[in-house]
Amino acid sequence: MSDADNQIDPVKVSDTISTETAMLAVSLVLFVQQNQDLIHFMVHFLAGNASGLPAPDNLKQRLEAPLKQAAELLVGAQVLNGFVRHRTPERAVTFVYIAFRYMLYAGKQPTRAQSRDLWQQVWVTARQFPIVAYEYEQRKQAGDLKDWVNEVQASARRQLRTFKDRLPKIQKNIAGIYSKAYKTFLGGA
Numbered sequence: 001m002s003d004a005d006n007q008i009d010p011v012k013v014s015d016t017i018s019t020e021t022a023m024l025a026v027s028l029v030l031f032v033q034q035n036q037d038l039i040h041f042m043v044h045f046l047a048g049n050a051s052g053l054p055a056p057d058n059l060k061q062r063l064e065a066p067l068k069q070a071a072e073l074l075v076g077a078q079v080l081n082g083f084v085r086h087r088t089p090e091r092a093v094t095f096v097y098i099a100f101r102y103m104l105y106a107g108k109q110p111t112r113a114q115s116r117d118l119w120q121q122v123w124v125t126a127r128q129f130p131i132v133a134y135e136y137e138q139r140k141q142a143g144d145l146k147d148w149v150n151e152v153q154a155s156a157r158r159q160l161r162t163f164k165d166r167l168p169k170i171q172k173n174i175a176g177i178y179s180k181a182y183k184t185f186l187g188g189a
Contacts, residue, residue, distance in 0.1 A: 026073055030066035038062075078166075089135035090152050093126045097156040098163055100125070119153060 032039065041054065054062075100122055104110075110118055126132045139145040 026070040028066075030069050031063060034066060035062050087131060089129075089132040090155060092129045092132050093122065093152050094156040094159045096126045097122045098160055101160060123149075
């Protein structure tokens with residue numbers, strides 16, 4: 001056997017982690033932050049003392065909010081990452097729109113008047129980005145500002161729909177991971 005035969009191929013390591021893994025990590029942090037009373041229980045549980053075990057339904061109910069928050073945070077981070085990786089005026093406006101829409105309406109549909117106000121806030125804020133301010137002025141001088149604004153807003157609304165469509169799938173995937181972990185650690189359903 002030659003030295004070449006004895007060489008171990010290096011393991012390929014990804015510089016990214018799966019969305020589900022990231023969401024599990026984030027949701028666990030959120031879970032601990034929101035349920036500090038369970039830290040004491042977890043220390044005892046890991047030491048082999050399962051006394052004081054919360055009811056399974058109670059524990060599952062406590063897991064739901066951090067799970068949903070983690071999914072929303074990670075999908076939002078993906079939107080931000082899209083802007084950071086591909087800095088365009090359109091992506092900047094889309095990021096601001098999704099962030100404002102989420103913060104102000106938390107998934108609810110704004111009224112027509114609220115939508116107009118929202119878009120005014122979005123454009124005022126987005127124009128603080130030099131890349132947006134420059135494009136805005138260029139379009140204004142060229143006389144096609146209205147068409148560009150309409151196109152950007154339509155694209156941002158499509159991205160919001162994509163954002164909303166991803167959440168349930170990611171939440172479902174992570175719920176499966178939680179279910180397996182729950183069964184493994186607590187032996188319940």
